[in-house]
Every structure is written in C-alpha cells, then in structure tokens.
Amino acid sequence: DMGGHDTYMHKEISEQPDAVDRVLRGRIDDRFSTVHLGGLNLDPREARGIRRVKILGCGTSYHAGLIGASLIEGMARIPADAEPASEFRYRNPVVDPDTLYIAVSQSGETYDVLAAVQELKRKGARVLGVVNVVGSAIAREADGGVYVHAGPEVCVVSTKCFTNTVVAFALLAVHLGRIRDLSVTDGKRIIEGLRRLPAQIEEILKGEEDIKELAAQYADAKSMMFIGRVRGYPVALEASLKLKEISYIHAEAYPASELKHGPLALIEPAMPTVAIVPDDDLLEKNRAALEEIKARSGRILAVAHREQEKADHTIIVPKNEDELDPILMGIPLQLLAYHTALALGRDIDKPRNLAKSVTVE
Ligand code: F6R
Numbered sequence: 001d002m003g004g005h006d007t008y009m010h011k012e013i014s015e016q017p018d019a020v021d022r023v024l025r026g027r028i029d030d031r032f033s034t035v036h037l038g039g040l041n042l043d044p045r046e047a048r049g050i051r052r053v054k055i056l057g058c059g060t061s062y063h064a065g066l067i068g069a070s071l072i073e074g075m076a077r078i079p080a081d082a083e084p085a086s087e088f089r090y091r092n093p094v095v096d097p098d099t100l101y102i103a104v105s106q107s108g109e110t111y112d113v114l115a116a117v118q119e120l121k122r123k124g125a126r127v128l129g130v131v132n133v134v135g136s137a138i139a140r141e142a143d144g145g146v147y148v149h150a151g152p153e154v155c156v157v158s159t160k161c162f163t164n165t166v167v168a169f170a171l172l173a174v175h176l177g178r179i180r181d182l183s184v185t186d187g188k189r190i191i192e193g194l195r196r197l198p199a200q201i202e203e204i205l206k207g208e209e210d211i212k213e214l215a216a217q218y219a220d221a222k223s224m225m226f227i228g229r230v231r232g233y234p235v236a237l238e239a240s241l242k243l244k245e246i247s248y249i250h251a252e253a254y255p256a257s258e259l260k261h262g263p264l265a266l267i268e269p270a271m272p273t274v275a276i277v278p279d280d281d282l283l284e285k286n287r288a289a290l291e292e293i294k295a296r297s298g299r300i301l302a303v304a305h306r307e308q309e310k311a312d313h314t315i316i317v318p319k320n321e322d323e324l325d326p327i328l329m330g331i332p333l334q335l336l337a338y339h340t341a342l343a344l345g346r347d348i349d350k351p352r353n354l355a356k357s358v359t360v361e
Contacts, residue, residue, distance in 0.1 A: 007348045008155040009246070013334050014205060015151065017198040019160045022149040023167045024194055033187035034178035035171045040128065041144030042100075047179045050100045053080035056088050056116050057104035058358070060158040060241060061165065065104045066234035067326050068130070068169030074323060075177035075190065086112040086361075095123040102128045102145075106153060106161040107357035108136020115361075117141045130168050132161050146172055155349050156356050157245050159334045162238060163201075166327050170194060193321035197328070200318040204331045207315070211332055214301060214313055215339030218272055219247070225263065225273040225298075226253040229286055232276035235303075235326045239274060239333035246341040246351050256289040264292060272299040274336070276329055279305040280322045301336075303329050 005011035027035050053072050055065035065082035073080040078100075085103070089112065103117045108131040117138055120127050129138050129145030132153065139145060150164040170190065178187050218224070224243060228236035233255045240253040254263050256275070267273065273293050277286045290310035293300055302311035305319045315332045319325070341348050 009157060009159060009338055009348050012153055012155055012160045013331075013338065016160050016163050016331065017201045017205070019150045019164050020167055020201060021198045022151070023164045023171070025149075027171055028191055028194075030191070032178065033184045033191060035175040035191070037146050037171060037175055039144050039146065040175070042126075042128070044179050047176055049098060050078055050176070051098040052096065053078050053100045053102060054088075055080065055082035055102045055104060056085040056113060057082065058085055058110050058112055060162050060238060061104040061106060061110075061113075063234050063238040063241065064162050064165035064169065065102070066237070067166045067231065068102070068104070068172070070231055070234075071166075071169050071173040071323060072176060075173040075182050075186070076180050078176065078180070084112075085110070085116040089116045089119060095120060095125050097124065099125065100128065101125050102130055103138050103142060104130045104165060105136070105138050106132045106148075106150075106158050106165070108133040108138040109357045109359055110138070111359050111361055114138050114141065130165055130172070132164070156351055156354050157242060159242075163327060163330065166330075167194065167197065170324060170327075189321060190323060193324045196320060197324065200320060200328055201331055203318055204328060205335075207332065208335055211315060211335045212339040214315070215336050216343050217313075218299075218301065218336075219249075219340045219343040221249055221270065221272050223250040223252075223266075223271050225266065225271060226251060226276075227256040227259060227273060227289060228253070228276035229256045229282050229289075231323070231326050232256075232278060232282075232286075232329065235276050235329050235333070236274070238330055239337065242334060242337035243340060245354060246337055246346055246348050247344055248346065248352070249340065249344075256286055259289055259292060264296065267293055267296040267298040269297050269299060272301060274333065275300055275302045275308075275311065277302045277304040277308055277311075278322070278325045278329065279319060280325065303332055
C-alpha cells in the first residue's frame with residue numbers, strides 16, 4: 001500500500017519525520033543527559049574498555065556507518081572507522097579483542113555483512129548489530145545491538161533507513177560518550193538536537209517543489225560530481241550512489257579537498273557539482289572549493305544553511321548541531337535523485353540490475 005504516493009520511494013522519503021521519532025522514542029534519559037539502548041549487552045565497564053570501533057556494512061549502510069564512525073569518534077573519543085564488509089573480510093584483518101565491531105544492515109540479511117560477523121565471532125570478537133529488520137540473520141548472530149525502527153522499506157533503494165541508521169549511531173555515540181568523556185552539557189546539546197530533527201525534516205520535505213524544478217534543470221547532465229568535507233563527505237557519497245542507482249546518471253563523490261589533486265580536470269559546464277556546504281568550522285574551506293569550480297565554468301548546486309553566492313542554486317536546510325547536520329543535508333538529495341529519475345522516466349522502485357537484499361557474495 002503506497003498510501004497515496006506514486007512510488008514506495010516517495011512514500012518512504014515522506015515517512016522520515018515519523019521514522020526518526022520512532023528511533024528516538026523511549027531511549028532518551030533527560031536526568032543524566034544520556035541514552036538507554038536496551039539490547040546493547042554492554043555494561044559500563046566493558047564500554048570503557050573499548051579501544052577502537054570498526055563499523056562494517058555495504059552500500060548505503062556503509063555510508064551510514066561512515067557517519068556513525070565520526071559520531072562515535074567525536075562524542076565518545078574512541079578511534080572509529082567504517083569499511084565495506086566484503087573488503088574487510090578478504091584482507092585478513094587483525095581482529096583485536098579490545099575493538100568493538102558493529103555490523104550495519106537494513107535487511108539484516110546481506111551476505112557479505114553476515115559472513116564478516118560470523119568470521120569475527122569465530123575469532124572471539126564482540127559484534128553489535130545496527131539493523132532494521134527485527135530477528136534477521138545479522139541481528140540474531142550479533143552479541144547485541146540497536147534496532148533502527150525505520151519500519152518496512154519496500155523500495156529497492158534505501159532512504160528512511162539510511163536516515164534512521166545515522167540517528168541510531170548518534171544515540172549510540174551519546175550512550176558511549178556519556179560513559180566516557182562527553183560532558184552533561186554536550187550530551188544535552190545533542191539530545192536536544194536529535195529532538196529537533198523530525199520537525200526540521202518536515203520543513204525540508206515542504207521544499208519538494210523547488211527541488212523538483214532543480215532536478216529538471218540538472219537532469220540533462222551526463223555526469224555529476226558530489227563534494228563534501230569531513231562530515232559532509234559521506235553525505236556526498238550517499239547522494240551520488242542514490243543518483244546513480246535510480247537515474248543511471250554517472251556520478252562520483254570526492255572530498256572537496258581532493259578536487260585539486262585530479263578531478264578538477266573534469267569540471268566543465270556539462271558536469272555539474274553538488275556541494276555540501278554546512279555552516280561549520282569548514283565553511284570558508286568549502287567556499288574556496290566552490291570558487292575553484294566556478295573558475296572552470298562548472299555549474300554548482302549547493303546544499304547549505306544559507307545562500308552560497310558562488311553557487312548557481314542553493315538548497316537551504318535548517319541548521320542543527322554541527323554533528324547532526326549530515327542527517328538533514330542528505331534529505332534534499334534523496335528528493336533530487338528521485339525527481340531526476342522521474343524526469344528521465346525511470347522505474348524508481350525497481351531500478352535495473354539491483355535487488356533489495358543481496359544474499360549472494
Ligand atoms: C542503496 C542500497 C544498497 C544497500 C546494500 C546493503 O540504496 O539499497 O546499497 O544499502 O545492499 O543492504 P543492507 O543495508 O540491507 O545490508
């Protein structure tokens with residue numbers, strides 16, 4: 001049942017305010033400015049003993065894991081990174097007892113992730129799951145975890161589950177942070193930011209008509225560049241994947257700082273750039289990248305907290321705490337991919353060559 005929407009993708013994008021509300025519900029503890037996660041199976045002493053966090057996933061879940069790693073490293077001050085599960089599995093990684101491994105999967109059935117979990121468990125590692133489908137293979141195999149509560153995701157490409165997974169990581173980061181060195185004040189600041197998300201997502205969704213018009217202007221592109229810096233980079237990766245999957249327009253994502261080391265050679269009017277430009281400590285650096293692109297006659301669509309004069313168009317999103325901005329900046333880009341694909345007449349819910357869960361190697 002599409003509930004009045006033309007596609008499941010549109011329905012699922014629109015459901016995000018409610019979905020985010022669900023992942024937060026019952027988990028916030030205002031008294032200690034922290035977060036309770038019932039299924040973690042990790043006591044405070046164990047949480048303090050973690051020396052590293054390694055996040056494993058595929059596709060969109062890997063991108064959510066990249067943001068998750070920066071949230072955990074930033075708030076809990078534990079070195080954290082994310083890696084595609086299959087790459088991890090085949091490079092014979094050092095498995096360390098003081099590392100917390102986290103497997104991320106919407107379906108909970110992705111073979112490469114499941115196999116990585118099984119290999120880790122066999123070697124005695126502790127593995128948590130950040131999973132949407134309750135009781136799925138990865139959820140059962142993990143020692144504990146966080147359910148993402150996005151509700152059923154029918155469209156092959158992931159949207160609401162990406163957003164909810166990142167929110168689940170923010171909850172985990174506050175939880176681990178408050179056991180370690182995150183102050184009460186910062187815990188409270190992030191919790192208040194999380195509570196603002198549903199209404200802010202609602203506000204972004206209200207801008208859909210404008211995004212649709214922009215999509216019509218960029219749908220003629222042969223290829224698109226997506227750039228972001230530090231926490232904006234995984235947003236660029238995910239937006240680029242979404243566009244590729246459903247519109248079949250070639251896209252690539254680069255850290256903005258890497259442009260000058262090669263890809264600037266590609267910039268010309270036929271290759272527009274989507275730039276993630278949050279109002280944070282890197283704003284001036286990001287603006288410099290826009291200038292470099294403009295100097296080469298590149299078209300620029302910025303996603304920002306205020307109008308960017310170097311950009312041809314700016315999609316303005318509401319500001320949250322710096323740490324949580326990536327969650328909001330991803331949402332207009334789901335709509336951009338959606339309307340680009342629609343303008344090109346693509347079968348949005350069933351893109352060619354893709355399956356909802358990839359249960360083969
Ligand atoms: C992208 C997409 C895929 C999945 C990937 C992992 O829109 O849907 O890239 O994210 O196949 O799937 P899960 O999260 O079910 O493990």
